[in-house]
Structure formats: structure tokens, C-alpha cells
Amino acid sequence: MNPFAFTQARDLDGVLAAMAAGALPVAGGTNLIDLMKEGVMAPSRLVDINALGLDKVETSAEGGLRLGALARNADTAYHPLVRTRYPLLSAAILAGASPQLRNMATDGGNLMQRTRCVYFYDVGTPCNKRVPGSGCPARDGLNRQHAILGASEHCIATHPSDMCVALRALDATVHVRLAGGTRSIPFADFHRLPGDRPDIDNTLEAGELITHLTLPEADRFADHSAYLKVRDRLSYAFALVSVAAALDLAPGRRIRAARIALGGVAHKPWRVEEAEHALADKVAGDEAFGAAADIILRGARGYGGNDFKIPLARNAIVQALGRAARGTADRGGMESGEQE
Template structure:
């Protein structure tokens, strides 16, 4: 770990000023940044501790939604009664991730901005375009069992590790940020990036911008939903494939609205609105589930060791749609797949 300067601002504007340098990093729960610094992957010259900022509340919005402060912990978010009752998909996804100890420390804003768990990204003795642009991608042709099958490029095949973000993508949240140029809201679908030719850029934040809150819309999909996470072990493991599904069913049982987001398969939570539209107006069933599944995984490409994830993703989507349509969401305590 290198030497760095430390700042602990008392308000948001001071934090933005302190964090606007080229080599500055914001510190909240530290569950990802500190690890990266220890591994010499992240080398900030200025660490800006934002834990004194007034971003620790969950508040009702005038439009009927909720605003989640960026410094609210993952645990506090998952166990908030308003979240559990109105956005149970989000609560379920959070509880599927990490461990209780980490959820007690990790923050909502930090979860959005956590970096990939690609082996090559963490190993400074191996090539990685995300860590050092121009070095190459060691995972292409290397050990790539956990890597992307969708949206990858010849520069990077890393995946985004978050569970919470998969649910936020399905719920169509918005991210509130502030920076040197003022405040702005970013649609969740636009927040994270695919690698393209700039894999070192994980998101669309501008220099010095700070996440202040996450806004959840009023439509909450509180009855027909599920978060299904498939992994190598049942706890404290990142997803090989995860699926967040939210449905709204009419009185006749037909699907009026559908949201599907995949995790563990791309550089960002993966949504294909055209796949969701195939479900609208249809009775839930194998035929329409399969159609949506093939649409959302269209163009999937394996890298050898991870090719199994293509079929795994398709089966997971069908299973998750069935769980959501039946109103029997996957339990995150009894993790046997329903």
C-alpha cells in the first residue's frame, strides 16, 4: 500500500472538492476499496472519507417512491420495513450477497461502485486492461470460468459482481449524483458501462462526482418477483448467474408488465427490454418463458471454461420467471431452489 493523503469532509460540497483530483478516491464502508489498496490494485493519492456526510437516511419521495441514502448500509436497507414491503426484490437481492458482517459495513453507494472480482484484475503480476490499459486481457484464453458471456469485448470479459445492482436494474432505479458541475440523475440502465475499448471505465460518473442517493420508483412489484442466484456454494460467493424478475399480473392472470435483469454474465446488470415485451399480454407458461429467455441471452458467447453459463443462464431465467409468476420467490435463508 502506498502513502496517501486523507481528508474527512463534513459536507457534500467539501467532499466534491476534495475528491475532484485525478488520483482521489471516496471511502465509505471500505469493503472493496481497502482490499484493492492492500493488493496494490488501487493506488489513490487522496482518500476522501465521506462517512460524516448526511447521506444515511431512507426517505419517502413525493411520487410515492423511496430515496435510499448512499451511506445507508446494505443491511439497513434490506431490513427496512418499507423496502421489505414495497421492494422485496431489492431486499432479497441484498441478502443473497456477501455475508452479514460485510452487509453491516457496505454502503449502497459503494455497492454500485464496487469493482470486478476478476482474478487477473486483482493479480498485479498478470495482464489486465481494466487495471493497466494496453496490457491485454489475461482472462481471454486464460482461466475464465466466472467471466462474461454477454456484452464483452476483445479488451475485457470481466463481470460486475453486485447482487443489489441486478435488482435495481430490474426496478429501474435512478442514481442521484453531485459533482463539480452540479447535481444530476442517471437512469440505472445508463449508470454502468460495457467494456468496449475503455474497460477501465466501470460507470458513467464524471471526475469528482459523488453518488448521494438511489431513487426507487413508485411501481414496486411487491407480489410477483424473485431473485435467483446460482453460485458454487450457498453463501459468501459471487454469482455464476443471477436473475431478478419482477412481474405484474392482471386479474385474468396475464402478464401486464415484466422486468428481467441478469447478473454474473456481463460488465453490468444485463437487461433486454425486447425480451420483456415478449411476455406482455401473455399467460405465464413455458412457451413464453422460453421465448423471453432466448431473447435476453441472444448473442451470448462463451470463452471455453465459462461456456456452460449460457445454458445455465437460460435455465435460470425460465426458473425465475416461474417463481415470480407463481408468487413464490426464492428464499435467501432456505436456499434450495423452489
């Protein structure tokens, strides 16, 4: 690990000043410190932001939910407001990482995770995300975990978060602070597809700090939601495919509204609203769910080692929607993997 300066800021202005001088913010450090140890990232300065007090989970002024950027993943997953009103988010968080990591990782930091592609972590190999223009060996190499949607010739890596898949399905908004003021970013616009600049993961601008996330009022989906994560082992593994599914059902199992987001398949959480609209006024069942899955997976492409992900994703979508239709299994009380 390269030497670096470490400072602690006591207020937001201090953090923003340090960031303006080139410091990277660190809170739980569950991804950034790993990347520094591996030599993938080598910041010359870090600023500790844990003293900012941005750790509250509370009802927002609009009646939805406000998640402080420094709230720990575990605290968010088990918070009564999340468990009862947003069980999809709770289930997604508890499907990720391990209890130890969830106790350290923050909600804002979860959004900032970088890909777990083996070539990205191996500084002895080319990687366009790490060194733009050096190439993407994953396209013809080890790509079992890699993208089947939204990839480019420059990068086929996937975003690793479970929490972000649920946040995309629930129409979250990311709120940031910079020296000149504040701005809000719809979650759909926060993460980027790789295009010809896979080294740029998101749409944050230099000097911007995530302060909190908000979720709109979501009670209509609380009774019929499911998070399905398909992985190589039951816990502490990244998704091959994950699905966040939520339904608003009328009597007779008729679908009033649907939300579907996928993880493990693209450079960002993947959502196709056309598929959700296609489910409107349909009777909940495998036929309707399969048709929605086909819309979501239009243009899906494998690279040899991950070809199996395409039929796996279709089956996972149908299964997750079926689980949601039967009713939310538990209001956030499951540990990672238990819903499977």
C-alpha cells in the same frame, strides 16, 4: 499498500473540494481497501464521507423510494419500505456477500464495485482493466466466472453486484452531486460495457459523488418477484448467473408487465426490454418464459471455461420467472441463500 493521506469531511462541499484535489471518497471501504491492499489501486488521498448524513431510506417526493448513498446494505434490505414495496431489492441484497460485509457496505459503494476477475486482482499479470493495452489473459485462461454477453476483445469480466441487478430491473436512477450542481443518471446508463476502454467502469465524471438513488413506485411488482442466484456455494460467493424477475399478473395468470435483469453474465447488469415486451399479454408459463430467455441470450458467447453459463442462464431465467409467477416468497426476510 502505498502510503496515502486520509482526511475527514464534515459537509458535502468539503468532500467535493477534496475530490477536486484528487481524493477518492471512502465510506464502508469493503472493495476499495481490498484493492489498495492488493496494489490494484493506489490513491494518494482518501476522504471519509461518513459524516455527510446521506443514510436515510424514505419515501420519495414522487411516491417511490429514496435510498441514501450512505445507507448500509443491511439497513436497506431490512427496511420496512423495502421489504414490503420492493422485496426484489431486499432479496438481491441479502443474496450478496456476508452479514458482516452487508453491515459495512453502502448503497452508493455497491454501485462502485470493481470486477472480481482473478487477473484484475493479480498485479503480476496483464489486464486491460488495470493497465489499458496490456491484454486480456482471461479470454484464453481462467474464465469460468466471466461474461457471455456484452464482452469485447479487451475484457470479458463481469460486474459482481447482486443489488445492482435488482436496481436495474426496478428502473432505479442514480443522483450525483458535483461542484457545479447535480445531475441524474438512469441506472441503465450508469455502468458501461467494456468496449475498448474496460478500465472505465461507469459514466461518473471526475469530481462527481453519488448522493442517493431513487426507485419509481413499484407496488405492482411486489406480489410477484424473485431473485435467483446460482453460485458455487450457498453463501459468500459471487454469482455464476443471477436473475431478478418481477411480474405484474392479471387474473388468469396473464402478464401485464415484466421485468428481467441478469447478473454474472456481463460487464454490467444485463436487461433486454424486448424480452419483457414479448411477455406482455402472454399466460405465465415455461413456454413464454423460455421464449423470453432466448431473446435475452441472443448473441451469447462462451470462452471455453464458461460455455456452461449459456444453458445455465436460460434455465435460471425460466426458473426465476416461474418463482415470480407463483408469488413473492417472502418480503425480504431471507438471509443470503435461503431462497434457494
